[in-house]
Ligand code: TXA
């Protein structure tokens with residue numbers, strides 16, 4: 001049975017984690033499914049609950065940047081500079097791993113991904129647990145990440161020990177993942193901390209491109225991701241969709257949709273922040289409504305737009 005907890009029951013959430021259980025909780029990006037990163041069987045329970053391939057490493061959540069040397073070594077100066085500016089917040093650092101994190105959590109890699117969430121509920125749970133907490137996004141593997149506790153229930157009810165039922169998450173897309181474990185600092189996954197913001201602190205940071213993906217050691221990038229059951233198609237304008245529409249086509253984007261034929265469901269976002277915040281929840285609503293095709297408007301690939309386009313492309317892959 002999966003316990004429902006209120007955000008003010010963070011001590012109870014922490015107790016379950018300390019006893020080796022799994023707890024879904026909110027972060028500023030998406031809901032995470034947490035377990036003690038020093039406990040091999042707790043970590044295994046995450047992979048089982050999500051149906052996650054065991055070669056896909058988890059992100060470890062810590063309460064404070066001061067703790068980083070307990071879990072990583074060879075932390076470069078640039079990591080401290082970036083932590084000073086962006087932490088706590090939606091930025092994940094990939095660094096050489098110490099043995100204190102169990103190998104299952106990092107899928108046997110010699111690096112570990114660490115982040116310091118800014119969400120008050122996540123922070124309270126981390127403080128009360130006093131442990132490094134591994135937490136992938138709280139969805140079944142391959143599905144859109146959960147941005148509401150109801151989405152967590154949809155995917156993981158009966159499969160985890162507890163779900164902390166808090167508000168919908170603020171950002172709606174997962175954290176920026178930055179690899180600082182090799183000579184070239186590289187963004188492996190775009191998120192709310194943008195490439196432009198990072199380059200203002202360290203101009204040498206580059207973006208992973210499809211060309212260098214083969215040489216990048218981040219298994220998660222190669223797995224199926226973010227996919228609703230509906231087919232996802234990308235468009236420059238909602239007009240393009242009406243051409244090949246079925247009876248159940250949905251649309252999400254920045255432009256209005258006063259077009260023929262009417263969409264079964266549509267969401268016009270005021271700006272790219274709202275687009276990011278709404279995207280995964282919209283995918284899930286479309287699945288509930290049995291939508292066959294979801295048309296998603298492309299956005300300019302700068303700032304947060306890069307993260308949106310990355311998720312859109314991967315949702316559209318072979319669906
Ligand atoms: O915002 C987020 O990051 C959310 C919340 C819950 O914190 N978590 C999240 O976790 O998105 P997950 O497991 O869904 O995505 C983790 C990503 C994957 O692409 C994984 O391959 C990559 O981080 N990753 C983890 N450890 C890594 C490592 N040692 N080296 C390279 N990539 C790594």
Ligand code: MG
Nearest residue numbers: 136137145174
């Ligand atoms: Mg995920």
